[in-house]
Amino acid sequence: MARTTTTRRGLLSGLANGLMTLPAAAVYTGLTVVPVGYAVYYSFTQYNGIPSQAPTWVGWENYARIIADPIGDLRPAAWVTLVIAVVGAFLVNGAALGIAMLLRRTTAFNTFARAVMFYPHVLSALIVGFLWQAILGPQGALNNLLEHAGRSTLPFLADPDWALVTLVGVIVWAQFGVQLVLYLAGLQAVSPELQEAARLDGANGPQVFRHVTWPALAPTVTVTIVTSILSLLKVYDVVLGLTNGGPGDATQTWAYEILAVSFANNKVGLACAQAVLLVVVAGILSFTIIALRRRAEEGAEAVG
Amino acid sequence: MTRTTPIRTALRVGLVAVLSIAMLVPMYIMVVNAFKPQQEILLSPLGFDLATLTTDHIAAAWQNTSFPVVEGYAVTLFLVLACNAVAIGASVPAAYTIARTPTPLFRFLLFFFVAGMFVPAQIILVPAIFVLKALGLMGTLAGLVLFMSSTMIPFTLFIFSGYIRMLPRSLDEAASIDGAGRQRILWTIVFPLMRPIVATAFILNALSAWNDFVSPQLILGPGSQFRTITTGVYAAVSTYTTNYEIVFPTLLLAVVPILLIFVIMQRHIMGGLSAGAVKG
Numbered sequence: 001m002a003r004t005t006t007t008r009r010g011l012l013s014g015l016a017n018g019l020m021t022l023p024a025a026a027v028y029t030g031l032t033v034v035p036v037g038y039a040v041y042y043s044f045t046q047y048n049g050i051p052s053q054a055p056t057w058v059g060w061e062n063y064a065r066i067i068a069d070p071i072g073d074l075r076p077a078a079w080v081t082l083v084i085a086v087v088g089a090f091l092v093n094g095a096a097l098g099i100a101m102l103l104r105r106t107t108a109f110n111t112f113a114r115a116v117m118f119y120p121h122v123l124s125a126l127i128v129g130f131l132w133q134a135i136l137g138p139q140g141a142l143n144n145l146l147e148h149a150g151r152s153t154l155p156f157l158a159d160p161d162w163a164l165v166t167l168v169g170v171i172v173w174a175q176f177g178v179q180l181v182l183y184l185a186g187l188q189a190v191s192p193e194l195q196e197a198a199r200l201d202g203a204n205g206p207q208v209f210r211h212v213t214w215p216a217l218a219p220t221v222t223v224t225i226v227t228s229i230l231s232l233l234k235v236y237d238v239v240l241g242l243t244n245g246g247p248g249d250a251t252q253t254w255a256y257e258i259l260a261v262s263f264a265n266n267k268v269g270l271a272c273a274q275a276v277l278l279v280v281v282a283g284i285l286s287f288t289i290i291a292l293r294r295r296a297e298e299g300a301e302a303v304g
Numbered sequence: 305m306t307r308t309t310p311i312r313t314a315l316r317v318g319l320v321a322v323l324s325i326a327m328l329v330p331m332y333i334m335v336v337n338a339f340k341p342q343q344e345i346l347l348s349p350l351g352f353d354l355a356t357l358t359t360d361h362i363a364a365a366w367q368n369t370s371f372p373v374v375e376g377y378a379v380t381l382f383l384v385l386a387c388n389a390v391a392i393g394a395s396v397p398a399a400y401t402i403a404r405t406p407t408p409l410f411r412f413l414l415f416f417f418v419a420g421m422f423v424p425a426q427i428i429l430v431p432a433i434f435v436l437k438a439l440g441l442m443g444t445l446a447g448l449v450l451f452m453s454s455t456m457i458p459f460t461l462f463i464f465s466g467y468i469r470m471l472p473r474s475l476d477e478a479a480s481i482d483g484a485g486r487q488r489i490l491w492t493i494v495f496p497l498m499r500p501i502v503a504t505a506f507i508l509n510a511l512s513a514w515n516d517f518v519s520p521q522l523i524l525g526p527g528s529q530f531r532t533i534t535t536g537v538y539a540a541v542s543t544y545t546t547n548y549e550i551v552f553p554t555l556l557l558a559v560v561p562i563l564l565i566f567v568i569m570q571r572h573i574m575g576g577l578s579a580g581a582v583k584g
Contacts, residue, residue: 021413131330148348258430
């Protein structure tokens with residue numbers, strides 16, 4: 001008797017627990033998990049997205065096409081995305097850490113400067129792209145200034161190589177503020193006594209940084225590298241505003257390929273295969289970095 | 305800390321000042337040129353002549369039918385509030401249950417939700433469109449809100465469950481002995497204590513909803529009667545990128561409110577971000 005009531009109570013509370021998680025689970029499953037499932041399924045089909053025509057199963061064909069790249073349109077996008085993710089992550093983190101060291105003390109001037117470094121993040125990436133296009137375009141503000149100063153104009157967005165460099169620069173300008181905030185939070189946690197002790201032992205500024213501050217920052221560095229790479233891998237809006245992928249396909253990123261090339265041309269199967277690959281690459285990269293950083297973080301505990 | 309010489313301080317302040325100016329120059333160019341005719345924008349991008357400053361182009365941008373400014377703001381603000389209501393409203397009870405039920409099933413459920421943080425929203429948008437079509441929600445604000453909320457739930461739920469786990473269980477137990485039901489404990493005792501983490505989630509979700517371009521553009525469709533700020537700017541500017549009489553005033557109208565909000569809420573926004581990252 002007592003036993004049945006407990007089971008019944010257990011069942012009831014289990015049901016109540018289920019009901020509490022139901023709304024979140026339903027929205028998340030319906031519009032994130034199911035679409036991921038669909039993406040995986042469509043990635044093995046040829047499908048133009050028209051409801052009256054069913055997808056036809058083609059096996060690994062879409063993936064084979066991405067890897068073999070017969071008409072040479074996907075490798076440039078993979079290359080552009082790789083450059084943005086790797087070079088961008090280095091520059092974003094370098095700028096953020098360097099400026100965080102300059103602004104680590106909380107003074108009125110530094111608080112103002114932190115806000116100034118951060119504000120591009122509250123603007124939408126599309127608007128940032130359009131704004132810099134108006135500044136760096138062939139007719140843009142900077143080239144007009146150069147012309148009036150009697151110098152030759154610079155092909156910031158007109159030359160393929162320049163355009164990629166410019167794109168990375170604009171992304172760094174817009175994004176390092178986020179990582180700056182994270183580094184500032186990380187620096188607050190570095191023990192001031194330890195730094196002072198190192199100084200008293202005769203260490204100079206760079207030595208204190210290398211042997212005390214940097215190891216203690218290790219967990220922050222992991223977070224900033226992973227979050228910046230994850231966001232750099234899916235760069236799209238800023239490209240649309242700044243270059244629209246051009247000149248030619250010089251600044252077409254992987255996300256641009258998915259949305260503005262494959263999907264826009266009704267190649268839903270191919271678009272989904274590209275999306276699945278991007279998620280897989282992002283996952284592998286994140287876990288690799290987290291695993292590689294574990295050693296550095298263990299060092300942080302020893303120092304902290 | 306104590307051994308900073310005046311020269312080094314001056315160098316540091318100088319460097320920071322130069323960097324700050326470099327960060328602000330694009331804003332200056334945008335503001336100044338929004339009030340100038342095309343001819344002058346091309347002749348002197350940085351200067352301005354008080355005699356020829358004009359608000360004509362701002363007025364034209366305000367009346368541009370591609371980017372209905374007031375409606376654009378209304379729709380975007382609606383998205384910010386509605387997505388937050390759905391994402392936070394759904395995540396609070398789920399996170400509470402997950403945090404207070406330490407069984408393998410609920411641990412797996414947390415993992416199931418957290419996995420969503422690694423799925424970029426704009427990447428699953430293509431298949432999500434087919435789900436929305438099947439539900440009859442394609443092209444509607446409701447469909448857009450549901451999609452954007454679903455991309456916010458993983459992170460929101462993750463930081464909520466971490467936070468609830470730090471709240472002492474004895475609170476729940478005391479209230480339970482006093483006869484309060486689960487819903488009552490959650491909403492009258494636990495939820496008020498969650499205020500800091502709810503504020504963090506609200507700010508981060510609000511920024512991502514405010515600045516989202518791809519989801520409204522693809523789900524509402526370019527021909528939709530609803531324009532957000534970003535899709536409106538795209539419609540107004542993308543084909544006229546060298547007509548600076550259109551570009552600068554339109555961008556100015558699009559960024560002034562969010563910059564004002566940022567200036568007022570600066571400490572909360574930046575604080576919320578670092579709080580979210582520490583929890584995440």
